[in-house]
Amino acid sequence: MKVLHIDSSVLADNSVxxxxxAAVVNGLRAQLPGVEVTYRDLDAVPVPHLSGKSLAKVDELDAAAGERVLQQFLDADVVVIGAPMYNFSVPSTLKAWIDRIAVAGRTFRYTEAGPVGLAGGKRVIIASGRGGIHTGSNVDFQEPFLRQVFAFLGIDTVEFVRAEGVAYSPQHRVDALAGALASIPQLLAEAA
Ligand SMILES: Cc1cc2nc3c(=O)[nH]c(=O)nc-3n(C[C@H](O)[C@H](O)[C@H](O)COP(=O)(O)O)c2cc1C
Known part of the structure; x- marks a missing residue:
């Protein structure tokens, strides 16, 4: 089984x-020995922003980088994404990655009946961290956005491990992180 592990936080060792x-991926490794993990740190090695040149494929390096990102995504059985809420949405590096995996003819296509996702059959697990508490709020453009992106690509199984309110106080952060970590074994066991 192939796992693609993506991180996008700018907070290095202080990142929720x-x-x-990492805990989700370690859980998958323990559950499925021999699992093959590909890791991409979008803060350390960002994917170039999509541009007119990217679409025209006039820059060979850019085209190759985009194709690598897309192929890693297509090859994965499970995609684990560290996705903080930054300014109500996702980090711009994660958006740049998404712009490279949403490719007409590869991961979705339009038909006379509307869009059809072509990347189904994967499991996507999002490790979400939020300074505030946003579940159910109408200013959450992070989780609904991520659900919509993957649904559009044909992936309905998008699960969230979520630490919220981490900026409220140090104790909130400790409790939210502990609660999220504690939820991982059950989440992984459910689909085992
Ligand atoms: C640049 C930046 C923007 C942020 N914007 C928001 C926000 O809009 N809403 C929110 O609830 N928390 C916000 N936060 C707090 C983060 O969501 C919170 O610290 C979370 O733990 C980030 O995940 P990370 O620790 O893995 O980076 C922001 C943090 C940073 C660094």
Whole structure:
């Protein structure tokens, strides 16, 4: 089984989502020995922003980088994404990655009946961290956005491990992180 592990936090060792995404991947490794993990740190090695040149494929390096990102995504059985909420949405590096995996003819296509996702059959697990508490709020453009992106690509199984309110106080952060970490074994066991 192939796992693609993506991180996008800018907070290095102080990151909530990095800790959560690593715990999910470690859980998968324990559950499925021999699992093959590909890791991409979008903060350390960002994917170039999509541009007119990218679409025209006039820059060979850019085209190759985009194709690598897309192929890693297509090859994965499970995609684990560390996705903090930054300014109500996702980090721009994660958006740049999404712009490279949403490719007409490869991961979705339009038909006379509307769009059809072509990347179904994967499991996507999002390790989400939020300074505030946003579940159910109408200013959450992070989780609904991520659900919509993957649904559009044909992936209905998008699960969230979530630490919220981490900015409220140090104790909130400790409790939210502990709660999120504690939820991982059950989440992984459910689909085992
Ligand atoms: C640049 C930046 C923007 C942020 N914007 C928001 C926000 O809009 N809403 C929110 O609830 N928290 C916000 N936060 C707090 C983060 O969501 C919170 O710290 C979370 O733990 C980030 O995950 P990370 O620790 O893995 O980076 C922001 C943090 C940073 C660094």
């Amino acid at each position: 989502t990095r800790e959560l995404s």
